Amino acid sequence: MLRGILIGVLALGVAGTAFWGYQEHREKNAILINAENNYQRAFHDLTYQIDVLHDKIGTTLAMNSRNSLSPALADVWKLTSEAHSNVGQLPLTLLPFNKTEEFLASIGDFSYKTAVRDLDKEPLSEKEYQSLKKLYSQAGEIQQDLRKVQHMVLKNNLRWMDVEMALATDSQPADNTIIDGFKTVEKTVDGYGETDFGPAFVNMQKKDENFKYLEGKEITKKEAENIAKKYAAFGNNVNIKVTENGDGSKYGFFSVTVQDNKTKNEANMDITKKGGYPIWFILARDVKKQAISLNDASIKAIQFLKDNGFESLDLFESAQYDNVGVFTFVTNENDIRIYPDSIKIKIALDNGKLLGFSAEDYLRAHHVRDIPKPVITREDARSKINPQVKVMEEGMAIIINDINQEVLCYEFLGTLGDDTYRVFINADDGNEERVEKLKNAEQIFDDVV
Amino acid sequence: MKKNLFITKVILIISLCMLFVPISGNDRKVTAFTNQVIQQGAVGDDVIELQSRLQYLGFYNGKIDGVFGWGTYWALRNFQYEFGLDIDGMAGGKTKKKLVDASKYDKAFVKEQINKGSKFTHYGGVDLEKQKKPAGQSAEKPKAPANNNGGGQKAEQKPTATNIPNGFSQNDIQLMANAVYGEARGEPYTGQVAVAAVILNRVDSASFPNTVSGVIFEPRAFTAVADGQIWLTPNETAKKAVMDALNGWDPTGNALYYFNPDTATSGWIWSRPQIKQIGKHIFCK
Numbered sequence: 001m002l003r004g005i006l007i008g009v010l011a012l013g014v015a016g017t018a019f020w021g022y023q024e025h026r027e028k029n030a031i032l033i034n035a036e037n038n039y040q041r042a043f044h045d046l047t048y049q050i051d052v053l054h055d056k057i058g059t060t061l062a063m064n065s066r067n068s069l070s071p072a073l074a075d076v077w078k079l080t081s082e083a084h085s086n087v088g089q090l091p092l093t094l095l096p097f098n099k100t101e102e103f104l105a106s107i108g109d110f111s112y113k114t115a116v117r118d119l120d121k122e123p124l125s126e127k128e129y130q131s132l133k134k135l136y137s138q139a140g141e142i143q144q145d146l147r148k149v150q151h152m153v154l155k156n157n158l159r160w161m162d163v164e165m166a167l168a169t170d171s172q173p174a175d176n177t178i179i180d181g182f183k184t185v186e187k188t189v190d191g192y193g194e195t196d197f198g199p200a201f202v203n204m205q206k207k208d209e210n211f212k213y214l215e216g217k218e219i220t221k222k223e224a225e226n227i228a229k230k231y232a233a234f235g236n237n238v239n240i241k242v243t244e245n246g247d248g249s250k251y252g253f254f255s256v257t258v259q260d261n262k263t264k265n266e267a268n269m270d271i272t273k274k275g276g277y278p279i280w281f282i283l284a285r286d287v288k289k290q291a292i293s294l295n296d297a298s299i300k301a302i303q304f305l306k307d308n309g310f311e312s313l314d315l316f317e318s319a320q321y322d323n324v325g326v327f328t329f330v331t332n333e334n335d336i337r338i339y340p341d342s343i344k345i346k347i348a349l350d351n352g353k354l355l356g357f358s359a360e361d362y363l364r365a366h367h368v369r370d371i372p373k374p375v376i377t378r379e380d381a382r383s384k385i386n387p388q389v390k391v392m393e394e395g396m397a398i399i400i401n402d403i404n405q406e407v408l409c410y411e412f413l414g415t416l417g418d419d420t421y422r423v424f425i426n427a428d429d430g431n432e433e434r435v436e437k438l439k440n441a442e443q444i445f446d447d448v449v
Numbered sequence: 450m451k452k453n454l455f456i457t458k459v460i461l462i463i464s465l466c467m468l469f470v471p472i473s474g475n476d477r478k479v480t481a482f483t484n485q486v487i488q489q490g491a492v493g494d495d496v497i498e499l500q501s502r503l504q505y506l507g508f509y510n511g512k513i514d515g516v517f518g519w520g521t522y523w524a525l526r527n528f529q530y531e532f533g534l535d536i537d538g539m540a541g542g543k544t545k546k547k548l549v550d551a552s553k554y555d556k557a558f559v560k561e562q563i564n565k566g567s568k569f570t571h572y573g574g575v576d577l578e579k580q581k582k583p584a585g586q587s588a589e590k591p592k593a594p595a596n597n598n599g600g601g602q603k604a605e606q607k608p609t610a611t612n613i614p615n616g617f618s619q620n621d622i623q624l625m626a627n628a629v630y631g632e633a634r635g636e637p638y639t640g641q642v643a644v645a646a647v648i649l650n651r652v653d654s655a656s657f658p659n660t661v662s663g664v665i666f667e668p669r670a671f672t673a674v675a676d677g678q679i680w681l682t683p684n685e686t687a688k689k690a691v692m693d694a695l696n697g698w699d700p701t702g703n704a705l706y707y708f709n710p711d712t713a714t715s716g717w718i719w720s721r722p723q724i725k726q727i728g729k730h731i732f733c734k
Contacts, residue, residue: 358699
């Protein structure tokens with residue numbers, strides 16, 4: 001009897017302990033992952049901020065007026081302090097990481113001092129300009145090094161917790177790529193601004209206006225099916241499914257899925273109920289070896305737009321990603337580029353057929369505009385540009401400025417050093433509305449490992 | 450006598466030809482472009498040749514990396530200006546012919562340097578041997594652990610740089626691909642683009658962090674991050690989906706949230722206004 005009770009109690013004890021142990025183990029794992037995620041965030045945020053920092057400093061180099069320089073320098077200042085705090089969160093207390101912090105502090109000091117000063121009365125001196133240039137190139141180096149480390153971290157799935165454990169137990173970690181990488185960063189001492197999607201992107205606030213310019217009758221499900229069938233170009237042996245938008249959407253649309261019964265390739269598309277305009281289209285399939293050039297593909301894209309009733313558009317940007325060509329078009333009205341009206345098209349470089357189409361920005365922004373006459377002359381606008389920038393191309397454009405208004409600008413493309421900049425000068429009052437450093441091709445890091 | 454002269458002529462011509470054959474038959478022969486029109490944004494061998502030739506003439510001072518970017522564009526325009534061609538920044542038939550006539554392209558040399566990963570230039574009138582520097586003169590770090598399963602396509606000649614959408618780096622793309630793969634690997638392609646688009650909508654939104662990594666690693670934001678699935682190796686599809694989202698495709702109608710109705714544990718998420726369903730996920734504001 002007593003023995004039975006004892007066995008019962010002990011069994012319960014063992015089971016309880018096992019259960020407790022398992023709970024502890026799970027909690028420990030959850031906390032480990034959590035801590036790891038925090039380190040990962042701090043690290044990736046840091047590399048991103050250095051990226052933005054580098055770009056921001058590069059942009060300030062091409063700026064001329066106080067109106068744009070002061071906010072940009074304030075931005076640099078903000079970024080350095082953010083980057084600084086992220087460096088502080090990494091488990092690198094046992095590593096000599098002070099030079100990078102010093103570098104961040106010196107950019108911070110410099111940008112703060114110049115941002116709060118009245119640059120109209122006391123513009124940047126030649127010496128300050130040179131030091132800004134130097135900071136730019138240093139930031140570039142650090143950026144490069146950090147990206148290398150980031151690439152290795154991502155590629156090899158490295159864990160910060162491993163680094164910390166290694167440092168805590170004082171044993172030499174088997175794989176100290178992170179530590180080595182940071183030592184390299186430290187040696188060369190490294191930079192990017194808030195993500196700026198460029199003039200051809202409509203931002204969130206603007207998005208709330210919800211297709212108010214669209215015209216036309218409500219279409220039926222059947223009509224939506226036919227539009228999608230035309231875009232997918234699979235022929236008639238297809239399986240079609242149409243659904244309506246949910247209540248959360250502020251505008252009405254149909255979502256159409258078209259599946260080719262033979263190849264099982266699937267195309268998806270959203271079409272506005274009002275007027276039946278295509279919002280976006282995606283065709284998912286494997287693209288084979290490149291058979292046509294980017295230029296041929298751009299001709300196909302232009303033809304496609306013509307066939308589908310989109311008019312007076314300019315090819316603004318083209319880029320090749322593997323065997324896909326992506327093209328951005330913007331409206332051109334009397335030689336004025338209207339950047340908010342943008343359409344993107346993706347063409348497969350194996351057969352030149354449509355892979356994707358995105359007209360959301362265009363449908364939201366496109367309407368008949370009453371474009372004012374410029375008040376200042378082109379020469380006046382040109383004189384507002386930083387004299388260091390060599391102007392290569394010029395034109396007129398409508399962009400959306402920082403306070404979400406469409407403004408008419410003179411647009412200048414120019415170079416400074418190895419970088420190309422796009423500068424928009426307000427055609428009304430000569431304000432420097434926007435200065436953008438254009439993206440250069442990015443080095444592939446495959447070979448560093 | 451006449452016949453003899455003819456024979457001597459023939460022999461002379463043949464021997465002259467023989468003289469030239471070994472030179473042009475050497476792998477340092479002059480190769481010209483394929484017949485495509487090369488425009489900005491293009492990548493590949495033709496771009497490498499274009500950059501090399503422009504550099505030979507001193508128009509292009511950047512890196513020969515096989516991506517037709519802004520530097521190449523201005524170099525080409527300057528070339529077109531100097532040589533009296535139409536200035537359009539595109540390498541069409543006429544431009545390519547002028548370029549081939551005016552410059553030399555040492556394909557073997559350029560390819561060899563690219564394959565070795567060396568720093569090099571290709572200016573005319575300077576001994577090529579003096580224009581290369583071996584790779585890795587900077588202090589090299591120890592080799593990372595063997596993880597070379599990803600190098601399947603190494604054998605082919607590739608450009609050493611790549612086009613990336615404005616405002617992002619390859620690493621941002623990699624990180625997003627990790628998140629998309631962890632969250633939506635079982636979803637159709639459009640569903641994966643949609644998840645990437647939600648991440649970007651959050652970056653844009655004032656109520657979320659302003660960086661891709663900030664959004665992804667925000668505590669309790671994504672289940673794949675909380676349970677570690679984000680560290681699975683993403684496939685090509687996830688990467689392509691991310692590229693589409695970065696290039697401006699948003700299949701969600703500007704959604705900020707999504708959830709799987711079968712597994713969602715929070716009641717709150719059902720209270721968000723729903724926009725649409727893609728695959729298994731419901732997207733909401």
